[in-house]
Amino acid sequence: MYILVVEDDKTIAAGLEYSLQQEGYNTCLCETIKETKKALQEDTFNLCIFDLALPDGSGYELCKVAKEKHNLPVIFLTACDDEVNVVMGLDMGADDYITKPFRIRELISRINSIMRRYKNGVDCKSIIKIGSIRINTMEAKVYKNGEDIMLTALEYRLLLIFLNNPKQVLSRNQLLESLWDVAGDFINDNTLTVYIKRLREKLEDEPHNPKIIQTVRGMGYKLGAEYEL
Structure with a gap:
């Protein structure tokens, strides 16, 4: 399983990448919207984890691309935890929304749950x-x-x-x-x-x-x- 991780905080990104790889996932790490759009064009992913606040824009923009062009499951990973941002993320089609700081086991559980849903056809x-x-x-x-x-x-x-x-x-x-x-x-x-x-x-x-x-x-x-x- 190939996961696209978009996070501009290098410490969080490194920890997240390491944890996912320890769980047996392959990962591609990007820091900007430009980088991510290029990765989406060149590679085939199974799931995306997008930080909300990025140097050159918002993870909402990436969610729209991932959903409309690639029909990929999306998890937002962000420090914003107010309900307005949660609803906006869901309205954009995000499959889940996790706030920092987070527990890696919880994230893995969410990933597995989302992939089961897609496998069973619910999100199709x-x-x-x-x-x-x-x-x-x-x-x-x-x-x-x-x-x-x-x-x-x-x-x-x-x-x-x-x-x-x-x-x-x-x-x-x-x-x-x-x-x-x-x-x-x-x-x-x-x-x-x-x-x-x-x-x-x-x-x-x-x-x-x-x-x-x-x-x-x-x-x-x-x-x-x-x-x-």
Whole structure:
């Protein structure tokens, strides 16, 4: 597996490259947008990790190129952790968003999760349907009965976690780990309960009798409805 890493901080870049190679990944390291665009033209990659703030522009620009011209999965790696930047990254089509400082094991887990999704064909389709719910993954928009549902970045990410693991019961710890890098210390066991409740209120016809996000007592949660691509 060949990963394109774009990071202008030489210390972070060297550490990231070393860690990925220790995990068995091949890497190509770039520092600028110009360098990256050339690499995308000359080589074939399986996944991209883009820093957001680069010397000659923004990682958003690279995300657009990687998605529109090469249909590549993209992870943003950035020091910006406010919700506006998270939503903007998702709107650009990014598959995930991790803030610095980060745990390398968490990044590896995210990479593996994204590659499983692409292998299973979920990200090859831009529209996912669950009953009256329609998710446009290219635009990071969710609709219920044709009407736009306003989800926060964390609510949207939580929904994607369930979509990416359609047959799996997810423990609260698994969900917390997947949400950690966007929310930092503000996401804990109690606030996870709140986000599950809010998501159900927006998606479910009967939030107190959920059909989409179901509770598996003593174990966690699962996607209770089949979805269509």
